[in-house]
Amino acid sequence: MSEKNSEKEQVYKGVFRAVKKDGTVYYRASLTRHGKHISLGSYPVAEDAHRAYEEGLRLLSDLSTSLKSYEPSSPLPFEKWVCLLNFRDNGIYLGNPIYMGQQLFYYYLSPHHVLKFDLEDLFYYSSHKIMRRGNHYFVADYGMQVTLTSRYGIKSYAVPGTDYCFRNGDPTDFRRENLEIHNIYQGVRKTAAKNGQYIYTVRIHIRGNYIVGRYATDIEAANETEAAIAYNKAIDILRSKGVTNNFSYNYVEEIAPSRYAEIYSALTIAPGILNYPTISPNNQ
Numbered sequence: 001m002s003e004k005n006s007e008k009e010q011v012y013k014g015v016f017r018a019v020k021k022d023g024t025v026y027y028r029a030s031l032t033r034h035g036k037h038i039s040l041g042s043y044p045v046a047e048d049a050h051r052a053y054e055e056g057l058r059l060l061s062d063l064s065t066s067l068k069s070y071e072p073s074s075p076l077p078f079e080k081w082v083c084l085l086n087f088r089d090n091g092i093y094l095g096n097p098i099y100m101g102q103q104l105f106y107y108y109l110s111p112h113h114v115l116k117f118d119l120e121d122l123f124y125y126s127s128h129k130i131m132r133r134g135n136h137y138f139v140a141d142y143g144m145q146v147t148l149t150s151r152y153g154i155k156s157y158a159v160p161g162t163d164y165c166f167r168n169g170d171p172t173d174f175r176r177e178n179l180e181i182h183n184i185y186q187g188v189r190k191t192a193a194k195n196g197q198y199i200y201t202v203r204i205h206i207r208g209n210y211i212v213g214r215y216a217t218d219i220e221a222a223n224e225t226e227a228a229i230a231y232n233k234a235i236d237i238l239r240s241k242g243v244t245n246n247f248s249y250n251y252v253e254e255i256a257p258s259r260y261a262e263i264y265s266a267l268t269i270a271p272g273i274l275n276y277p278t279i280s281p282n283n284q
Helices: 046-061 079-088 119-126 224-240 259-264
Strands: 011-012 013-021 024-031 036-045 098-100 103-112 114-118 132-133 136-139 144-147 164-166 177-181 188-192 198-205 210-215
Touching: 013 046, 024 079, 036 046, 036 079, 036 103, 046 079, 079 098, 079 103, 098 119, 103 119, 103 132, 114 119, 114 177, 198 224, 210 224, 224 259
Parallel strands: none
Antiparallel strands: 011 013, 013 024, 024 036, 098 103, 103 114, 132 136, 136 144, 164 177, 188 198, 198 210
């Protein structure tokens, strides 16, 4: 019997028998509510699939049931609970474990680990499954693993608390109003001086970290964009000396090429970079 034909064999209400290519029999559970067909998963035993079907009906009908009611013994996984209760309460079925709130939505990685996002991100996260490794979150996008922070302009090398922070102290709250980016460029760190000015310290890693320069807001670098250009200039100097490290240039798009060249020429670079010994090809 082909899988296509076996799906038509209903063994319980909401449960259909199916056969894998290797001949293994399994059972698919599903239900339809408000014209929406919802898959509840596949099970090796028909009775388990039927329990999943009945659980799905109960979740959509019993308004007293909330996500806090979930028990690991449920025939449905927690992710499906989130999807069904969001459909029941908010009238929209999403394939990922998202529950919509007022002006935000919640993405459940587990019953006790929840991320928060702006509603404008709903379309993206409804079609991109979030995964977690330690304290890092990422999605698969075009075959690549992309960190969540990169979606908000935070570089992969950024250090929490130094390069960016969560204003309310909650590292699971990814609403844009809660994200504050301190340093957006490679090698640039902003610190506040006693007089209220900001100092941009630029470092580059060769065999250890080297200071490229320290630039005050009212002296040599008016902002971190110019500090980013200092980092790029240091790369050029080091490459002219035979250093082959895999440096990444800062991409500066806010200024015209002529202004970039003007700043580049005027910036002073620290002696440690200017006097770095030239490396011959034989010493690489």
